[in-house]
Amino acid sequence: xxxxxxxxxxxxxxxxxxxxxxxxxxxxxxxxxxxxxxxxxxxxxxxxxxxxxxxxxxxxxxxxxxxxxxxxxxxxxxxxxxxxxxxxxxxxxxxxxxxxxxxxxxxxxxxxxxxxxxxxxxxxxxxxxxxxxxxxxxxxxxxxxxxxxxxxxxxxxxxxxxxxxxxxxxxxxxxxxxxxxxxxxxxxxxxxxxxxxxxxxxxxxxxxxxxxxxxxxxxxxxxxxxxxxxxxxxxxxxxxxxxxxxxxxxxxxxxxxxxxxxxxxxxxxxxxxxxxxxxxxxxxxxxxxxxxxxxxxxxxxxxxxxxxxxxxxxxxxxxxxxxxxxxxxxxxxxxxxxxxxxxxxxxxxxxxxxx
Numbered sequence: 001x002x003x004x005x006x007x008x009x010x011x012x013x014x015x016x017x018x019x020x021x022x023x024x025x026x027x028x029x030x031x032x033x034x035x036x037x038x039x040x041x042x043x044x045x046x047x048x049x050x051x052x053x054x055x056x057x058x059x060x061x062x063x064x065x066x067x068x069x070x071x072x073x074x075x076x077x078x079x080x081x082x083x084x085x086x087x088x089x090x091x092x093x094x095x096x097x098x099x100x101x102x103x104x105x106x107x108x109x110x111x112x113x114x115x116x117x118x119x120x121x122x123x124x125x126x127x128x129x130x131x132x133x134x135x136x137x138x139x140x141x142x143x144x145x146x147x148x149x150x151x152x153x154x155x156x157x158x159x160x161x162x163x164x165x166x167x168x169x170x171x172x173x174x175x176x177x178x179x180x181x182x183x184x185x186x187x188x189x190x191x192x193x194x195x196x197x198x199x200x201x202x203x204x205x206x207x208x209x210x211x212x213x214x215x216x217x218x219x220x221x222x223x224x225x226x227x228x229x230x231x232x233x234x235x236x237x238x239x240x241x242x243x244x245x246x247x248x249x250x251x252x253x254x255x256x257x258x259x260x261x262x263x264x265x266x267x268x269x270x271x272x273x274x275x276x277x278x279x280x281x282x283x284x285x286x287x288x289x290x291x292x293x294x295x296x297x298x299x300x301x302x303x304x305x306x307x308x309x310x311x312x313x314x315x316x317x318x319x320x321x322x323x324x325x326x327x328x329x330x331x332x333x334x335x336x337x338x339x340x341x342x343x344x345x346x347x348x349x350x351x352x353x354x355x
Contacts, residue, residue, distance in 0.1 A: 015041045024071035024095050024123070035270055039064045042094055043298040045103070051317045053107050055114055058296040058309040059088040062189050062267070063157075066291055067091040069273035070155060070185075073281055079153040080125040080141050084134035084162045086116035087311070088187070089124075096123040132165025134158050135184060139171045142179040153183060153281060160188040175286045176258025183280045184259065184288040187267065189295040254288050263290025268297060 017034055018041040021027060030038065042064050050057040068091070070081065076096070083089050093103060098112060098121065105111020116124040126137050138156035145152060162168045163186070175182055254261040260283065265276055273291070280287045295310075296302030301320025302309035314323040 015045060017041055018045060018094065018099060021095055021099060023097055024076060027068060027095065028072055032271065035068065039068065039270070040298070042068075042091055045094060045099070046090055047299055047317060049103060049106060050312060051315050053105075054311075054313045054315075055107050056087040056090070056311050057299070058302045058306050058312075059159075059189075060090040061297050061299055061302055062293040062295045063088050063187060064091050064297070065268050065270045066157075066185070066187065066273060066293060067095065069270055069277055070157075071095050072274055073277040074153055074155060077122040077125070079155065080138070081123075082126045082128075082134045082138040082141070082154070082156045083116055084128060084156070084158045085131045086124075086126075086128040087114065088157075088159075089116045092116070092123070093121075096121055131159070132162045132167045134162065135168045135171040135175075138182060138184070139175055139178055142182045146179055146181075153181070155183045155185065157185045157187060160186060172254070172257050172259065180285060181283070182286040183277075183283075184286070186263070186288055186290045187293055188264070188290060189293045258286065260285050260287040261290065262287060264292045265289060267291040267293035 017030070017038045021038070027035070027038065043061055046057060046060050049055070071092075074081070081092065083092070090103075090106070093099075093106070093112060093116075102112055107114040113120055115128065117127045118124050119127075125141070126134070128134060128137075134156045135158055138154050142154040145154065158168065163172075175184075262276060262280070266272055276289055280289055294303070295306045299309075299320075301315075305320070309320070312322075315321060316323060
């Protein structure tokens with residue numbers, strides 16, 4: 001039996017804005033203040049349910065504003081969102097008609113999947129089973145769209161760790177040759193399950209911390225927009241911007257692949273996210289938005305221990321400490337499987353004479 005909290009109409013008082021979100025288009029009419037309140041309500045809901053069911057809390061707390069901005073700018077299920085691994089898809093579920101009793105049962109028998117599933121909702125365009133697959137899948141969707149002559153947008157949401165995967169780099173290598181319209185969001189929180197390491201992680205960190213690159217990116221567009229005829233100049237100024245940046249700082253690795261780079265962008269600034277996504281939506285070339293988020297944002301225990309709250313067991317909300325396991329709860333499948341394999345291996349050693 002599920003021990004998840006059961007949502008009732010009385011809970012609408014705790015979630016006055018979230019309770020009114022029946023579909024993504026509902027958030028487009030909200031004021032800036034209401035959007036901030038909605039973000040806070042979503043975080044409370046995530047903490048409430050995962051404290052009982054367990055689940056991927058830290059990654060979802062980090063993408064609240066980003067997912068809200070995506071749904072404000074794009075129109076699913078016509079537009080396609082492809083979430084890498086999709087363990088950070090809980091916010092998407094809450095905004096696409098699964099916020100009440102169905103969300104209570106996430107990761108429980110008969111309840112919602114802990115990941116995205118095409119069988120679960122038309123808003124789930126891709127069911128990811130492994131990290132690194134989002135960009136390849138999104139590129140395939142974009143290329144198919146171009147062949148069919150339709151006009152929907154395809155957005156790939158990839159974690160920074162995904163860019164250490166060969167399949168992601170292979171897709172990046174093919175983007176500019178395969179399509180002229182693809183939006184890639186690089187959700188950079190410096191973590192996968194554990195702290196990221198290696199050359200790609202170091203490179204992304206240099207982009208984030210390089211004040212010259214960051215300032216040039218934002219100031220160049222702001223300057224052109226103040227000049228008479230600035231909108232046209234801004235379009236003509238793309239090559240000039242690249243030229244100035246190449247003189248002052250090393251070229252973005254993404255632009256060498258033929259993908260237009262924007263960033264770093266504050267992943268918790270909803271108006272800024274919305275503005276940049278609107279720009280990407282109108283772009284006539286593949287673009288990548290480098291969005292910097294904080295894993296576990298809004299819940300101190302998750303901020304203090306990002307690795308523990310990547311995928312957590314049930315926990316006490318005030319302290320973040322794991323709840324004691326009840327003896328009447330059946331063991332997890334992976335635990336039973338692992339113990340059985342160890343038992344078989346030990347038995348096999350005795351058969352072949354290995355000590």
